[in-house]
Amino acid sequence: MTVTIDLAGRTALVTGSTQGIGAAIATGLARAGARVAVNGRTAATVKRAADALRTDVPGADVVEIDADVASDEGAARTLELLPTVDILINNLGIFGPTPALEISDDEWRRYFEVNVLAGVRLTRAYLPAMIQRGWGRVQYIASDSAVAIPAEMIHYGVSKTALLGVSRGFAKTAAGTGVTVNSVLAGPTHTEGIEDFVSDLVGEGVPWDHAQREFMRLHRPQSLLQRLIEPEEIANMVTYLASPLASATTGAAVRVDGGYVDAIVP
Structure with missing residues (x-):
């Protein structure tokens, strides 16, 4: 049996996709035939990443979205440039070590604005049309830190834990519609x-x-x-979950963590 992932005719937005895991995901989706929107905060970095993607995947249909999707203004610009998507990959995230007792209220808020609310805002914007069309894919790139909270950056870990609840909740919102919503737990990459x-x-x-x-x-x-873990290995899972082959996987926290989390489920 041959397994083929065909995303031709689908449009995907990958937030924070100018480098690292996001860039690998954008490449994976483009190779599967999707029209891919590359996103970053500046036009220069987005153009550089988009040009690299076009080189890696000749003939790829690439859209450039220079917008800070963690802000209301950036989200509005994204929706203006790309009113409709079939596949939304909420990859944007920040991390950094800070002793637990030194994390300020402002820093907590910043982590939730970027790591959680950016994805919530875009999901709220794009999900209704997916439901109306009867097909769509929403994914949140979480982390092993969502389950194994790191002592040196609990604000990061807790923000990723929140994504597990967010994805499960939106999956219930889309129940029975042909739209799936999942989170991906990425390990040390x-x-x-x-x-x-x-x-x-x-x-x-x-x-x-x-x-x-x-x-x-x-x-x-x-x-x-x-x-x-290589970024492409995470991208492989994301590309599969974005495909029709994963039609029965929704509301899940799928692990690509190399067995880092010492648990049977998820």
């Missing part, structure tokens, strides 16, 4: 800057394959994969 971070902890000059395994063994021992 090989994104920009991580190699320098790993070298600082493991030591410079160590071959990358060995360095990342040592990093995982010493600093992320919960991982069963024992290596960093």
